[in-house]
Amino acid sequence: MTRYWAARALLPDGVATGVVFDCGHDGRLTAVRPGADAAPADATALGGIVLPGLVDAHSHAFHRALRGRAGGGDFWAWRTEMYALVDRLDPERLVTLAAAAFGELVLAGVTTVHEFHYLHQPTGMDDAVCEAARRAGIRLVLLDTCYLRAGFEGESLDPVQRRFSDGDVERWATRAEKVAADNPDVTVGAAAHSVRAVDPASLGAVAAWARARDAPFHLHLSEQPAENEACLAATGRTPARLAHDHGVLGPLTTAVHCTHVTAADVALLGESGTAACLCPTTERDLADGIGPAAALAAAGCPLRVGSDSHAVADLFEEARAIEMDERLATGRRGLHPPEALLAAATAGAALRPGEPADLCAVGLDGVRPAGADPDDPVPMLMAAVTAADVTDVVVAGRHVVRNGAHAAMDVAAELRAAVTAVR
Numbered sequence: 213m214t215r216y217w218a219a220r221a222l223l224p225d226g227v228a229t230g231v232v233f234d235c236g237h238d239g240r241l242t243a244v245r246p247g248a249d250a251a252p253a254d255a256t257a258l259g260g261i262v263l264p265g266l267v268d269a270h271s272h273a274f275h276r277a278l279r280g281r282a283g284g285g286d287f288w289a290w291r292t293e294m295y296a297l298v299d300r301l302d303p304e305r306l307v308t309l310a311a312a313a314f315g316e317l318v319l320a321g322v323t324t325v326h327e328f329h330y331l332h333q334p335t336g337m338d339d340a341v342c343e344a345a346r347r348a349g350i351r352l353v354l355l356d357t358c359y360l361r362a363g364f365e366g367e368s369l370d371p372v373q374r375r376f377s378d379g380d381v382e383r384w385a386t387r388a389e390k391v392a393a394d395n396p397d398v399t400v401g402a403a404a405h406s407v408r409a410v411d412p413a414s415l416g417a418v419a420a421w422a423r424a425r426d427a428p429f430h431l432h433l434s435e436q437p438a439e440n441e442a443c444l445a446a447t448g449r450t451p452a453r454l455a456h457d458h459g460v461l462g463p464l465t466t467a468v469h470c471t472h473v474t475a476a477d478v479a480l481l482g483e484s485g486t487a488a489c490l491c492p493t494t495e496r497d498l499a500d501g502i503g504p505a506a507a508l509a510a511a512g513c514p515l516r517v518g519s520d521s522h523a524v525a526d527l528f529e530e531a532r533a534i535e536m537d538e539r540l541a542t543g544r545r546g547l548h549p550p551e552a553l554l555a556a557a558t559a560g561a562a563l564r565p566g567e568p569a570d571l572c573a574v575g576l577d578g579v580r581p582a583g584a585d586p587d588d589p590v591p592m593l594m595a596a597v598t599a600a601d602v603t604d605v606v607v608a609g610r611h612v613v614r615n616g617a618h619a620a621m622d623v624a625a626e627l628r629a630a631v632t633a634v635r
């Protein structure tokens with residue numbers, strides 16, 4: 213059993229003071245008790261405001277090596293650069309790059325990452341991602357991604373895309389099951405890369421595989437107008453309608469981006485309880501557009517955020533941008549309450565017994581949050597706090613980040629080395 217004491221913590225009923233957290237050997241909270249004026253002798257004291265650990269609902273860790281590289285053109289030009297990076301990745305380079313990228317996420321308060329992992333060849337790439345998460349001390353949900361075709365017309369895969377493909381959905385399932393068996397400490401879910409890269413029958417099969425395991429299922433949805441146009445031309449349906457008609461929407465499903473969805477798509481996603489994951493810093497970096505987050509939330513979609521291409525690794529910024537981007541697009545303020553934005557960044561997590569012992573402590577003494585109401589800090593957190601204000605992070609009861617430093621890695625040095633190695 214490990215014990216922490218928080219001067220202030222955000223509990224399900226609001227901010228409480230003097231909170232003792234007991235963490236069990238299974239990585240879950242066994243007790244949460246407010247009202248202790250001082251830290252017990254056997255507890256580690258955490259300052260600032262302690263939040264549930266942040267949840268990155270959409271990551272491609274290796275894209276971190278593309279950050280800050282001058283890029284022109286559109287999304288498809290960026291994709292060409294990304295494919296050139298894939299060409300330089302083997303399991304050894306992937307494990308160091310992904311570990312460093314995950315290390316940056318932990319420093320930013322992220323305790324769980326959903327890695328949308330589609331780079332399966334050569335053998336060893338899947339285990340490399342699992343090993344990277346262990347090195348960084350982050351909880352991993354490995355979304356084993358099915359990728360079978362280059363487009364709706366059955367275009368053949370190019371040499372880079374062949375590294376994503378298992379050939380057919382049966383071989384995808386066999387490999388995913390082996391990944392899960394070989395990495396029992398990892399939650400293995402499923403993903404279909406997109407309606408472009410997976411045919412409708414296989415799409416339904418991948419989602420059914422996840423459902424049978426009560427595991428999450430994700431897919432990229434309507435990130436680009438070109439995907440919508442190609443889907444309409446080939447099937448007469450939008451991507452969301454196609455997904456709906458093949459039974460893949462529902463509470464275990466997360467649709468990523470939803471940038472160019474129609475009003476009818478929003479209704480389908482909302483009625484089914486499908487979560488919508490927005491990745492605003494990547495969407496702006498790739499000139500994707502602004503998704504209708506307020507409409508999605510109003511329709512019934514839980515909102516999530518993802519670092520996606522790791523253009524920025526800061527879920528406070530991702531959540532803030534949901535609101536700010538829609539202000540720019542609509543001319544209206546306050547479409548999302550601060551509490552709703554924080555819920556997107558934590559995937560609705562709550563600090564109560566039985567829940568994961570994952571904590572994110574944010575300092576309130578720095579310049580950005582200065583002036584915050586310590587008893588109601590969420591509006592300030594969502595207005596101005598950044599990843600740099602995270603002081604301590606606990607994952608499954610383990611103190612992974614202390615006073616702003618990772619306990620096991622020099623993250624900046626490892627990022628420099630890993631990025632240089634693949635350039």
Ligand SMILES: [Zn+2]
Nearest residue numbers: 272328432520
């Ligand atoms: Zn993505």
